[in-house]
Amino acid sequence: MGLDPVKTTQEISRQYIKYLSSLFFLKDKELMMQAENLLKAKGKFIKGPFVEITPPFITGKSIRELMQEGTLSDEFEKLSAQLPLDRQLYAHQQKAVEKIIREGRNIVVATGTGSGKTECFMLPIIDYLMKQKKNGKLDKGVRALLLYPMNALANDQMKRLRDMLGNYPDITFGRFTGETEEEEDKAAEIYKKMYPGEKRLINEIISRVEMRKNPPHILLTNYAMLEYLLLRPSDNVFFDGDYAHEWKFIVLDEAHTYNGAKGTEISMLLKRLKQRITFGEEGRIKCIATSATLGGGKDSYAEVADFAQSIFSEPFTGSDIIESQRVNLIVDSGKEIYHQSSYYNRQTN
Numbered sequence: 001m002g003l004d005p006v007k008t009t010q011e012i013s014r015q016y017i018k019y020l021s022s023l024f025f026l027k028d029k030e031l032m033m034q035a036e037n038l039l040k041a042k043g044k045f046i047k048g049p050f051v052e053i054t055p056p057f058i059t060g061k062s063i064r065e066l067m068q069e070g071t072l073s074d075e076f077e078k079l080s081a082q083l084p085l086d087r088q089l090y091a092h093q094q095k096a097v098e099k100i101i102r103e104g105r106n107i108v109v110a111t112g113t114g115s116g117k118t119e120c121f122m123l124p125i126i127d128y129l130m131k132q133k134k135n136g137k138l139d140k141g142v143r144a145l146l147l148y149p150m151n152a153l154a155n156d157q158m159k160r161l162r163d164m165l166g167n168y169p170d171i172t173f174g175r176f177t178g179e180t181e182e183e184e185d186k187a188a189e190i191y192k193k194m195y196p197g198e199k200r201l202i203n204e205i206i207s208r209v210e211m212r213k214n215p216p217h218i219l220l221t222n223y224a225m226l227e228y229l230l231l232r233p234s235d236n237v238f239f240d241g242d243y244a245h246e247w248k249f250i251v252l253d254e255a256h257t258y259n260g261a262k263g264t265e266i267s268m269l270l271k272r273l274k275q276r277i278t279f280g281e282e283g284r285i286k287c288i289a290t291s292a293t294l295g296g297g298k299d300s301y302a303e304v305a306d307f308a309q310s311i312f313s314e315p316f317t318g319s320d321i322i323e324s325q326r327v328n329l330i331v332d333s334g335k336e337i338y339h340q341s342s343y344y345n346r347q348t349n
Helices: 005-021 029-040 063-068 074-079 091-101 117-134 151-164 184-194 208-213 223-231 233-238 260-278 298-312 343-348
Strands: 059-062 088-090 107-109 144-148 173-175 218-222 249-252 286-290 328-332 335-339
Touching: 005 029, 059 063, 059 091, 063 074, 074 117, 088 091, 091 107, 091 117, 107 117, 107 298, 117 144, 117 151, 117 249, 117 286, 144 151, 144 223, 151 173, 151 218, 184 208, 208 233, 218 223, 223 233, 223 260, 249 260, 249 298, 260 298, 286 298
Parallel strands: 107 286, 144 218, 144 249, 173 218, 249 286
Antiparallel strands: 059 088, 328 335
16 A cells, blocks of 8 residues: 555654644643644644655566567576566666676666666576576575675665565575674574564575575675675685685675775775685676666766776776666646657667
C-alpha cells in the first residue's frame, strides 16, 4: 500500500504541535489557548505537503529478451520466482548491462534514488557467475567486491541478495564487516535473532571463519574493513592462493562520498587491492561506481569520467557515464500524453 502524503503530513503535524505545546505552560488559560491556536493555524507554522509528480523512466528490453538474444545467461530462468523476467528493465539498466557484458566497459551509474542502480551491476555479476558455473569454472573464491560507505547499506544489499539468489545455491555471498561474528555458532545465533522465522540460505556465508574456508563469490564490506583484510595474514585467502585468481568486479556504491582526502585514500586502497589480485594488470577488473548525485547532463560526463578514473586507476570515458531518461510529459488541452523517444527505441526499431 502506498503512503498517503496528506494523512502522513497531518499525523506528523499533530504530533509535532503536541510536542511543542508541551514545552511551555502559561497560567493564563486564554494566552495558552491563543498560543496553541497560532501553532495550529493553517499555513502559518506548517505548510504542505508538497508532492512532486515525475514521469516514469523510459523502459528497454526485459531480462527474458536479453536472455533470448544471448546477452544474459539462460540460467536466469531459475530465478523466475525472484526476478520478473518479462518485466521491462529501465533503459539505463539495459544500457548498463550491455556496456558491461557486451562491451566490457567500466561504468558509472549516475541515476537517482529509486532508479534501480542495484540491477545495473548485479545482473552482470550474476550473469558472469552463471556462465562460469555452466562452463564448470565456478569454484570457491571472490569474483565481485561490493564496497559500501556504511554497514547499513551493505546490510540492505544482503537482503536483496537473499531475495535474488534464494533458488540459486551455486552462487555464494557474504558480508565481512565489524558486525560479522568470528565463529559460526555465534553468527548463527545472532542470525536467528535478527531474522526470526526466516530460513537461512545455504549459500549465505555468515561467519568470518567460514568465509576464510569458503571465500564467497560476492563479498560485501566497507573500505575500513577492506584495509584490515589486506593487512591481516589470516585474511590472505581472499587475495592470494588457490581461491584468489578469479576476481572480476569491484563495485563502489555512493561513489560521490569519496572526495577530497577520502577519495585519495580509497584510490590508494583500490590500487593495493588490484596489485594483490591482478599484479597490476590493467583492464582485468571491471570497475563500477554508483551515485545518485554524480552527473548532471552530458556537459559533466568528462568530469565524472575523470573522477572515476582517478578513483579506480582504470580507463573511463564520457560514454561510460549512464544517466536515467524519463518519459517526456506533454500537457495539451488538459490531456497528458506520454512519448517514449528513447535511445533504445531508435536503436531497436
